Amino acid sequence: MFILKPIITPHGVYQDFVIEQLQHHYSGGVLTLVHKDWPIITKLWITDLTGIAVMLQDFYSVRGPAPRDPSAMLRSYLLFLLTNPEKGVTAWVDELYRVPLYAILSGFEPGDIPGVGTFYDFFARLWAASDKNIKARKQKRKRKPKKGKKGEKAPTTTPGRIKRLVGWMLNHMNDQKDLPMDRLFHFFQSQFLAVSARLGLLGNIDTIDIAGDGTPVVTAAYPRSKSTCNCHAQGLAKCNHPRIYSQPDCNSGWDSARERYFNGYHLYILTASSSPYDLPLYPRLHPASRHDAVSFVVSSVEFSQRFTLGTVDKMLLDAAHDAGPIYDLLLHQNIEPFIDLNVRGTKKTKTEMDIQISPDGIPICPNGKKMKHYGFDHSQKRHKWRCPMMKKRTINTCKKLCSTAKYGRTFHTCSTDNPRLFPQTLRNSEKWKLIYRRRTTSERTNKREKIDYKLESGRHRSTKMWYIRIYAIMMCQHMDAWYAHQQKELQRLK
16 A cells, blocks of 8 residues: 655644643543643643654655654653653553553554554664664673772773774764764754753853763673584583674673672763753763773764764863873864863873972972962963962062072973873863863763663663663653743643
């Protein structure tokens, strides 16, 4: 049977449908709405999902039965995450039959509910690949990484890895590689990030500030695989032959916060640090064993290739990202790095003169005293430091003079010489503290996704479904922010 592509239902038609159905089913007194129903109704009322039908039109066949409205399918999945994210899709279909309100808010007439298979057919169209995972299932036997020190992340597996990775990224910055999750990000950027930016919920979108952080995502108690050889039957307990993994993109990692191993992904999230609602911008799933610094390099380059709403001005990262190549990468992209210093010891850095540099980037005079910052020279792009014993600009109270200059000993540090030790904004300045305190916005974003929206309750076995769940949760976070931002204006809808 020949049919048209999925019918694009305008959002106004959906709103009329909701009013009509609520009046029909909830005005006779048999079914009633309670106070906690209205926030959910309002969030879906103000969220226009028509763009998903436009984006997916080319991925539906012109033959076969009439497809369900893609916007209704996505709206129903978002409603599932807003109401009871601990359940699965199968249980959600039962809930749609049991609660007419959920069917109506999704865009379905009560009793006319899509099946579980229809949901998964819709999910498949959001994934731009035939395989559900990114890597091949047949891989070498995976090993556990080394444990990190107490409270610290496990180290990278090979020395110099970040430097080599950054060098490769700089050489291939313009070579954008298509990823299976690009459809999800394209829709998320055009229909959610753009709306949040228009409402001013991302800060200054023209020069946006971003914070990044990673978090463990546990997908299973242990990795599942089967052998491709008969070594076990011959009495060989462990061999080096490849194995077939059910979750090829996952492996074992070290959770430094809980100090235990876990199996799953390392989720790296980029968040708008100036957002009053801690809104996420870009998610990336990495193997569990991957270090934060490696995950950031990959995630940030992919984001810069795809983000079209503005330019990034500042990047806020914790001490796990304190590596020279990361500074080089950010400065190459004209992004000012705000990275907490990972003091690797008490060793001072020598200079060509008799002045040394402390581990936190402050010059130390020959008498062992930290010099005082005396401003930034914009003409030469460098910081000026003066003798700490100077009083009233011209009086030197030091008992052992190291300079005969009228204004005492001076020293200059330039960011281009060592951007890690000499950042453009000094770490101990008030400006640094004001900006860097917003770095924790990424941790609050991770908390919202893992605790409030039960991210790890997905129980999925494919990277495709984990990405769909993550992006849908991020959409719910933006919907929550829209509702909170416009709550007073939306009271009249009740």
